[in-house]
Amino acid sequence: MDSNVNITTPLTPELLRGALDVERTERGLLPHRLPAWARAQNTDGQLAMVESQPSGVRIVFRSRATVIELDTLPTKRAYTGVPGRPDGIYDLLIDGRLARQGSVSGGDVLTIDMATGAFGRSPGAPGTLRFDELPGAMKDVEIWLPHDETTELLALRTDAPVEPAAQRGRPVWLHHGSSISHGSNAASPTTTWPARAAALADVDLVNLGFGGGALLDPFTARAMRDTPADLISVKIGINIVNYDAMRLRAFGPAVHGFLDTLREGHPTTPLLVVSPVLCPIHEDTPGPGAPDLSEMAEGRFTFRAMGDPAERAQGKLTLNVIRAELSRIVEQRAADDPHLHYLDGRALYGDEDFAELPLPDGIHPDATAHRRMGERFAELAFGGNGPFKGAPERR
Template structure:
């Protein structure tokens, strides 16, 4: 029988988390700090930022067995099929070696039609990885990107220590549910994680499902975080939430970028517009879900003839013009049309399964495109 060594879970073990909250059971990683969370009453954002997309435990060890006690919160949608369990990806020296999932835990049921939620508390459970290769190695455990995860205890059959060597450049990214991970199969399969691996950088992922809304507290969070490279992917959420009108959008983007620049005046900053999404190219929000044969499909319901409403086509033109104007005085500001990551041709081959979010294969394709366009020699991040 193994002799287990328990290591307290604190900041040195975690990458990709902005803050840790002490809970009844352990610690909860957050991707927004407490002061920012206090400035929003939006339940969707609260749920999204507490889902640890891009958050991972990283350490060196000669252990051949690892146990992680967790308390997951499963999200169910009334009228929809049960979602699969969140996946834990274990990497050894950078390569995916094993996957696991946590059963049990809390259950949050959301009724989108009625606008109500129901919460059923559960108990912690254990995620185990065994038969790891002997010898010293670097371990990464990527937490489920769409499953709130309280970390209760970490046990190994050998001592652990911080990774050796100098850290990689830090890439700070903000975006919508697509950056959060949407329909990716596991946390290392989301396009920002794949792109970070290909670009040789450390990811801090502030992709929030439904939450890329130009919130000032998100910009201030980005301003205050250490980063060597920064990107913001904007457009889809302000359209599908029907959040603002044309008069407000440009000044809001300027203010968002101004705030980031207060803390990062010369850091390479890449503004990315939305990928191709037919339902919102020329039709504004709001966007509403419908269940068709037990599967969710999204539909744009806005009136294209209503003055001032936002569409993706309009926003791309606005972002291109806005960044070009600012770049005259900001040599480190860049723009990337999101359709270069996924455009009409890609949609014809791999359509968006629910009309809004890409599938796992498309996450891989987008990551490869982004790595080439952003991290390539001629890209915004190529000269780091």
């Protein structure tokens, strides 16, 4: 360790933004994006994994430090039969601008067999993220944690004192969605589409995008109800279809119930319901979706739809059915709720985008599409006559 990096700052929840809960472990802090009471109601290993992946979570402080070291224990993912994943990316922002990127090797490894759903874990060693030769002036520092890699925070060291960053009074945008909102296939934590949109709109993001976890869970709705926010969006659909989670009869009341719960805590907050982006395999074919095992044998990871379009007659859901139902529900409720709005997700990623930037695995947009979606959401939601235009600053 550099002898000049001799100031250790205790890692406390006050240094974190974007997390709903922070668990104190034997060695440090583990950020969570669902509170402990909600996690206790969940029995799904997939959701437990993804809510602990800190998409949108960042360490924020002010300092004159020219060297910053952060010790972490990451949890890497490995998929049976698929080439290894790269290490997660940390984005360092100085005064709001991307200055450096880094990774931490090692850590625990979570092995997932997509064919059977089995999980296995092997322990590993912590590692150190280091940024040096930084400007010596007083500055706002943000370390955005890897959006898709569970990250236990162990120690923060610098060569100059650290102080908490002042709240800038920006509106808080609370968003919930699926793996696409979580940031699957994005290049780094600040380039997921919600993070990109938040930066363009100059708002503080709380991202509750959960890979495989946007299933209208009541505990997620209650967590959002209880979270301070000036703007709220919910992106609903793809997980309902690719899990084959419910039929049309159950879907409509579940959406109403989710929105009712949000309104208990945020009765007049601008609330935007976003339908699914284009996903050709599920536009008119119900789920479930499943990995294509023949592709996995060749080292490629893709999904295919397992349902039959004829099953729509029995109430099975497709993306087009969900879009029509969400549009109907929002129109009905907006008669008494002028702060409720609807956005067709194909305005973020549609047919022309698919022709230019096809979905690499059949479901998730690539890194370029993430940036494009963020720019479009910023324009459609925060710009012009968008529902989030002119949000008041937080006092």
